[in-house]
Amino acid sequence: MHYSLGLVVILALVCFANCKPNRVPWWQIKVAKSQGPNACIVEEVPDLSKKYYTECKYWPVRKVCGRETIVRYECCEGFKQVPGEEGCTGVKALKNVLEVSRDFGATKFVKYLEDSGLGHELTQEGTYTLFAPTDQAFESPSGQIVGMKIESFLTPGGENPVLRYHISDKKYLSKDFSGNNEIKSLQIKNYDGRQLRISKYSIGVGAI
Known part of the structure; x- marks a missing residue:
C-alpha cells in the first residue's frame, strides 16, 4: 500500500513564535529539557477550545485574546511514547x-x-x-x-x-x-x- x-x-488560527530561550523563565527551560526527544509544546486557551502546536520547546507562557494560556507537552506528530524510555522515541x-x-x-x-x-x-x-x-x-x-x-x-x-x-x-x-x-x-x-x-x-x- x-x-x-x-x-x-x-x-x-495558527500561531508561530521565534524559539528564543531568553524569553522563557529558567525553570521552564529546565522542564523543557527534561522532556526528552520528539516532545512538542501544546499551548491551550482555557474555555475557547483553541490549541496551538509548535516544535519549539522554549515557549513562553503568554496571553491570547486577553487570556493566559496553559502550556503542556505532547509527543510531536508521528511519534509516540515507549515504556521505560524518555521522550517520544517510538514512531507511529x-x-x-x-x-x-x-x-x-x-x-x-x-x-x-x-x-x-x-x-x-x-x-x-x-x-x-x-x-x-x-x-x-x-x-x-x-x-x-x-x-x-x-x-x-x-x-x-x-x-x-x-x-x-x-x-x-x-x-x-x-x-x-x-x-x-x-x-x-x-x-x-x-x-x-x-x-x-x-x-x-x-x-x-x-x-x-
Missing part, C-alpha cells in the same frame, strides 16, 4: 493526508474529497499538501458558502475546482512561509490552477 507524504494545514505508522485530516477535525472536508473521487487520488503514491478546513470552519457563514460551492461541483471524477484549490502537489511546512506567499493549487483539465495566498505576520499569526 502506498501512502501520500503530505502536510495538512488546518484552516484555523504512516498515515495518508485523509487520515491525518480526520485526526485534526476535518471530517466533512474529507467526505467531500471522497465523494468527488479526489480522495482516492490523494491516497496514492505522491506528495501533497492539503489545506483542509475543519468541521468548525464550515459552520461559519463564509464556510457555509464554501460548502455550497463544493457541493455544486460534487460529481464523481474529481474535477472539482473548489476542492483542488485546497491542494498542492508539493510539500510545504509552516516554517517555509514568511510575509506573503503564493503557491499554485492542483491543476485539472481546462483549469490552470489558482494561486493560494499564505500570509505570516510579524505578530506571529498565520492566515490562509
